[in-house]
Amino acid sequence: MNDNKQNKKKMPRFNMSWIYGVIIIVLFYLFMNGETPTNSKEVNYTKFQEYVEKGYAGDIEVNKDEGTLIMSIKDEYAKEIFPDKKNNIGSRPFVTVEYGSIDQLMDFLEKEKAEQKYTGELTFVQGSSIISQVLINLLPFAILIGIWFFIMKRMSAGGGAGGGIFNVGKSKARLIEKGEGTKITFKDVAGQAGAKQEVQEIVEFLKNPKKFTDLGGKIPKGALLVGPPGTGKTLLAKAVAGEADVPFFSLSGSDFVEMFVGVGASRVRDLFRQAKEKSPCIIFIDEIDAVGRARGKNPAMGGNDERENTLNQLLTEMDGFGTNSGVIILAATNRVDILDKALLRAGRFDRQIHVDLPDLNERKEVFKVHLEPVKIDDTVDIDLLARQTPGFSGADIANVCNEAALIAARHGKKAVSKEDFLSAVDRIIGGLEKKTKVMTKEEKATIALHEAGHATISWFLRYANPLIKVTIVPRGRALGAAWYLPEERQITTKEQMLDEMCATLGGRAAEEVFTGHISSGALNDLERVTKQAYGMIAYLGMSEKLPNLCYYNNDEYNFGKPYSDNTAQLIDDEVKRMISEQYDRAKSLLMEHKDGHAELARILVEKEVIFAEDVEKIFGKRPWTSRTEELLSLNEDSNIGTETLTENSQTITTENEREETNNSTENKEPNNTEN
Secondary structure, eight states: OHHHHHHHHHSOOOOHHHHHHHHHHHHHHHHHSOSSOBOEEEEOHHHHHHHHHTTOEEEEEEETTTTEEEEEEOGGGHHHHOGGGTTOOBSOOEEEEEOSOHHHHHHHHHHHHHTTSOOSOEEEEOSOHHHHHHHHHHHHHHHHHHHHHHHHHHHHHTSOTTOSGGGTTSOOOEEEOTTOOOSOOGGGSOSOHHHHHHHHHHHHHHHOTHHHHTTTOOOOSEEEEEOOTTSSHHHHHHHHHHHOOSOEEEEEGGGGOOSSTTHHHHHHHHHHHHHHHHOSEEEEEESGGGTOBOTTOOTTSOTTOHHHHHHHHHHHHHHTSOTTOOEEEEEEESOGGGBOHHHHSTTTSOEEEEOOOOOHHHHHHHHHHHHTTSOBOTTOOHHHHHHTOTTOOHHHHHHHHHHHHHHHHHTTOSSBOHHHHHHHHHHHHHOOBOTTOOOOHHHHHHHHHHHHHHHHHHHHOTTSOOEEEEEOSOBTTEEEEEEEOOOOOSSOOHHHHHHHHHHHTHHHHHHHHHHSSOOTTBHHHHHHHHHHHHIIIIISOBOSSSBTOOOOOOOTTOOSOSSOHHHHHHHHHHHHHHHHHHHHHHHHHHHHTHHHHHHHHHHHHHHSEEEHHHHHHHHOSOSSOOHHHHHHHHOTTOOTTTSOOOSSOOOOOOOOOOOOSTTOOOOOSOEEEEO
16 A cells, blocks of 8 residues: 555646647657658759659749759659659659859750750759758747747636646635735825724734633624725725735635536635635735625526525635634625625624724825825815715725826926815816807896706705805706705605705706796706606605605515505605695795896806805805804805806815715705706
């Protein structure tokens, strides 16, 4: 038995070079013994003359440098010259001859031509004709071998970390060894205090596990980072790699998916095998929803889908770890609702760390981080910028800072000012300004009435968002826009939603009341209002006839409605009633303040942009003062509404955007009219 084991150990390991060698030998054999070889032989000058006199000669190629010639043989006489290869002569038989004098050769060939015994072509070459013939014959095989090596190299590049087609099942994870962490640390992650605290605990688990195990605690097996796009989930994982002094495996969920059956499961096994060898360590899987989608709910594939096999192997590997193996899995997704329930249970992903959109204070921290490399002047107020960007993610704020720098550079400035940041927010929220868009006077007047209607209604509603600016300059797809500064609140009451709905309908109401007709400019307003009304009635139970009922279903594969046809009709009726009530309310407010509305529309046609201060001069102080307006009034540096509009200067705009509460369909876009 021992001898057999030793013999097995001495056996050479399989290597791809064996296959390369076999293929080269086969090609050489085919070259030497192929079906269409080229036969040749060397003869003396006397024999050459005999062949020419008998009419065997085809074309003759003379090499003056070497004193040799090559004479091709006509096909019908080839069997007489090569009697031993009658059935395998080839496509171009020839003989090689050494001649003495070129003059004698030329005299002989001219004589034979005159007697019509030699009718072929005579050419002269330099260099080694034999070598050139060999190269010509070998060239096709060399090209085939080169193509084969190229294909094998490409297959090796896609076959895993080790290369080679037999390594296609190897893990594609990028390994950051201990001591080679990224330069990103928790200091580079602004805001997200709660998420950072939980992630820091995981790092502490790995650095000092005894601190927790002595008290009977167990190291968590996995933590899932959940949140909207751009909130910093991947950045948080990179900070973990920078802080934790342990090996770090980084890969994407799509790295497991391959066209070959069983490759995904094989890569999962290889990844966890490497992780156990490097323990303690961290595995980070970005966009895990690519492989972790709920099983059995893909209508396009069968139950034995390759993605499901990969997920099954991932579940098995996560559940197969020891209690304190020291391997922790971090994963990130913004679609936690579609993940398989088995993946989210305790014992696999023990924690779900929510990485939400930053609030006011967190946005200040994010601005400070992204403003470090930007040259700014004294006019930039970070507090003001943070208040003007509700609902912005960390990626959005980074985009604002970059866009502001680009705008300042475009205008030839040495530093980025507050105006550049306000223009950047305008650009990101509303789109590119189109001052060259052609509009008739009637269209411009209609748009002014529409936007003035939004401004008027919102001014006299208690819970409507504070007005910042109204413009009729086309921007993006919108012909005009009213910009507001919404308050950041965690819950929204029915009264607040109804006031917002009424303000949104103010544009369409103004068109009907003051022009007698309606236009297509209210498309965006009507779309938002309709979605909001259905959300209030069907999801939030804010209907008089359907109180305290929620028909929301989070199952994306549920194609049936969870209510009867009678209830559906009742929901439609309630939506119509709610929108009609707010529309009539808007028309009533406009008639009550029609003189102020007309003055507002006139100024808007003249200046194209009006601010909150212009509205205050017409209607007086707003009856309802919100906390946001109090904060704005305390900011002495803020010149919102008092800046002079020039061709190259714009003022701050802000998006009426905030996180939805309880799946309500609140507005997440600026109040604008689209064509």
